[in-house]
Amino acid sequence: MKFLKKVMHANLTCRQVEEFLMDYLEERLGFWKTLQFRVHLLMCPNCSKYFQEYKNTIALGKTLFENPDNEAAGKVPDELLEAIMSVKKGYRK
Template identity: 35%
Template sequence: MSLRQNLGRRIRGVMMSRLPGMITCRAIDDFIVDYLEESLPAKERVLFERHIRSCPDCRRYLAEYRLALAAGEHSLDDMDEPVPEELVDAVLATVLSGDA
């Protein structure tokens, strides 16, 4: 993320925290799990959806979160298993080679 985007995000966060009925990108982080599990109270859900509609960053974040959840659904039972060394090596090699 560029410095400029980062600054824009921070400014928007401050603005939203001062507008009544608005929540910040930070709050989205706290709400997202409950939202996807549909256990978010109606009031927070409205705020969450309002924010998602007005914030492209969080819209993308939500979409990516959904995809990650869908991809991880089959391996939820294995969450406590250590990550295989070979996988770590493979990911590192990809990242270091600049293909990621």
């Protein structure tokens, strides 16, 4: 229980979660920060939603940019922009 308490007390703010998002996805956060990050996502519906949508957006971007035969190659696809916009709109602190 002591360990859990420590995690709770050292919890990240929503702003920090936003800042760590890229590092988390690229697995550059250490064990401790990763743990705090995941605990925050579990406790904070806003960040959890934001994280899910962010991940979807990245996946969508990768699909589009990794396929050179895609007609959207070379320009920013509307689909990706829309996804990014909807994430920004949906995220309220």
